[in-house]
Amino acid sequence: MSSVLYDAPGPRAKRRNVVVSVIFFALLALLVWFIWHTLDEKDQLEWALWKPFTQSEAWTTYLLPGLGNTLKAAALAMVIGLPLGALFGIARLSDHRWVRLPAAWVVEFLRAIPVLLLMLFANEFYNRWTDVSSEQRPLYAVVTGLVLYNASVLAEVVRAGILSLPKGQSEAAMAIGLRKGQTMRTILLPQAVTAMLPAIVSQLVVIVKDTALGGVMIGFTELLNSRATLAAFYANVIPSFVVVAIIFIVLNFALTSFASWLEKRLRRSKRSTGAVLGAEDMEELNPAATGGTFGTGAGGSI
Amino acid sequence: MFDFLSDYNDPTLLGAFWMTVKLTFFSAIGSMILGTILAAMRVSPVPLMRGFGTAYVNIVRNIPLTVIIIFTSLGLADIFGVTMGASDFAVRGFRLAILGFVAYTAAFVCEAIRSGINTVPMGQAEAARAIGLTFTQTLRLIILPQALRSVIGPLANVLIALTKNTTVAAAIGVAEAAYLMKTMIENEAETVLIGAVFAFGFVVLTLPTGLFLGWLSKRLAVKR
Numbered sequence: 001m002s003s004v005l006y007d008a009p010g011p012r013a014k015r016r017n018v019v020v021s022v023i024f025f026a027l028l029a030l031l032v033w034f035i036w037h038t039l040d041e042k043d044q045l046e047w048a049l050w051k052p053f054t055q056s057e058a059w060t061t062y063l064l065p066g067l068g069n070t071l072k073a074a075a076l077a078m079v080i081g082l083p084l085g086a087l088f089g090i091a092r093l094s095d096h097r098w099v100r101l102p103a104a105w106v107v108e109f110l111r112a113i114p115v116l117l118l119m120l121f122a123n124e125f126y127n128r129w130t131d132v133s134s135e136q137r138p139l140y141a142v143v144t145g146l147v148l149y150n151a152s153v154l155a156e157v158v159r160a161g162i163l164s165l166p167k168g169q170s171e172a173a174m175a176i177g178l179r180k181g182q183t184m185r186t187i188l189l190p191q192a193v194t195a196m197l198p199a200i201v202s203q204l205v206v207i208v209k210d211t212a213l214g215g216v217m218i219g220f221t222e223l224l225n226s227r228a229t230l231a232a233f234y235a236n237v238i239p240s241f242v243v244v245a246i247i248f249i250v251l252n253f254a255l256t257s258f259a260s261w262l263e264k265r266l267r268r269s270k271r272s273t274g275a276v277l278g279a280e281d282m283e284e285l286n287p288a289a290t291g292g293t294f295g296t297g298a299g300g301s302i
Numbered sequence: 303m304f305d306f307l308s309d310y311n312d313p314t315l316l317g318a319f320w321m322t323v324k325l326t327f328f329s330a331i332g333s334m335i336l337g338t339i340l341a342a343m344r345v346s347p348v349p350l351m352r353g354f355g356t357a358y359v360n361i362v363r364n365i366p367l368t369v370i371i372i373f374t375s376l377g378l379a380d381i382f383g384v385t386m387g388a389s390d391f392a393v394r395g396f397r398l399a400i401l402g403f404v405a406y407t408a409a410f411v412c413e414a415i416r417s418g419i420n421t422v423p424m425g426q427a428e429a430a431r432a433i434g435l436t437f438t439q440t441l442r443l444i445i446l447p448q449a450l451r452s453v454i455g456p457l458a459n460v461l462i463a464l465t466k467n468t469t470v471a472a473a474i475g476v477a478e479a480a481y482l483m484k485t486m487i488e489n490e491a492e493t494v495l496i497g498a499v500f501a502f503g504f505v506v507l508t509l510p511t512g513l514f515l516g517w518l519s520k521r522l523a524v525k526r
Contacts, residue, residue, distance in 0.1 A: 004424050004427045004428060005345055005347075005427050005431075005437060005440055005441065005445065006347045006431070006437040006440070007431055009347065013347070017347060017348050020348050020351075021348050021349070021350045021351075024348065024350055024351055024354070025350060028354070035382075038381070038382050038383070039381070042381050044381060109501070109505065112462075112466075112501075112504055112505045112508045112509065113466070113501045113504050113505070114466035114467070114469040114480065114504060115466070116469040116470065116472070116480050117469065117479075117480060117483060117497070117500055117501060117504065120480065120483055120484055120487055121487065121493070121497040124487045124488065124493050125493060128493055205364070208366075209364075209365075209366035209367065209368075210366070211366075212366035212367075212368035212369055213366075213368050213470065213473075215368070216368055216372060216473040217472065217473060217480075217484065224366070224368060224369055224372065237376055237377060237380070237381060238377060238381055241369070241373050241376075241377055244369065245365050245369060245373075248364060248365050248366060248369065249361060249364045249365060251364075252363075252364035252365075253360065253364050256363075256364070
């Protein structure tokens, strides 16, 4: 598409592109020089500050346990959130108004609230009314917050996944005499799960990113929290930020690439109905598109 | 029942939500501008700019917003000395938070606009080229006006997500809604009531935005 916006460059356009490139490169170089210069001035480029990351101690004491907790919370949130989301998603498609409407209220309400509020509330809730130990409480609170929020997002994903299947599927199921429950369980859901796999994997990226919130606000010892401890020990603010950011980027980039690979593969496969719910569709998952009840339809993708 | 609410005046409940609104407002404007520039870069004829746009989006999208916000305080302000011209700590936190939100949200705005550019039929750009418009003219006069109308829905989602994301500013001590909620919920006995009040506040902020922009996106959609 982008090539439609401009002609194949002629001699003048080529010259202009070179000039623009040079100016842009100069600006970038200036920025990099400023960053490098300031870091050098503040002694952040000293090898002593970067050296810990080449040795196993920093990794085994701080980063890997932190990363482990991040992954643990993300995995738990997905494993608990997905069935819950499926339940609400299917409930929203129910033929009975008294099932459909409460499910819609719960989903739209949870989607309208920041996940941080849910975490803060869950933290205090566990503190006051349960006997979860104070070491375990941050994990519980983070997972609860993530589950509540992502279940509501996944409910919409499940609903969109089921709605994306061709109508012939449920009609054929009805024609051979399956009941509503049977149609959902044996015909629609298995196909919908395949169709929404890419969307589920991209939601995992959001969950991984949101765990960092628990690290700062309620003291869950995940990667970002471990960074603070590490930086306090080695006094390397910038290097620790760079390393933690790279870990997050690599992890999430791998997940995103996996999601788009899955999406491409599913779109190619001839056996399915061709219904796929990709990351792009997730961003358009607003009430207008899926016939939601209220207007609080923020995409789960940010 | 609501007596305890008046015990807090730094910030007050309304003041905290007003801070949330201000954060959202300025970040939305900034990220819209930066996002449009990034989108233009990603479709531009200059390979270096395309590469920069792609790299920016892929890097920023994959870093947690919390990391970015904490970095603006501990990295940008403390190490690089970028204080946004503020000597007061509260003002500095406010401006740095906006800077972080703009940098993060712009990546999503860029992707939304780029997907909008893809929905504009090829004939439009071809016709623009045929009458001799340059790349910037084509983009400014023909493509972007049509693309922006078709992405109001996705941009509304980004705006609502931004409203909710402003709570992350509490991590660097900006006195907005989540910051006040954390203080309140730790000090008061009415846990459920406090949760309900703040949840209600966010529903009030996001619901009208979603409804209005949903209506607007239908009204302004290009009929094809």
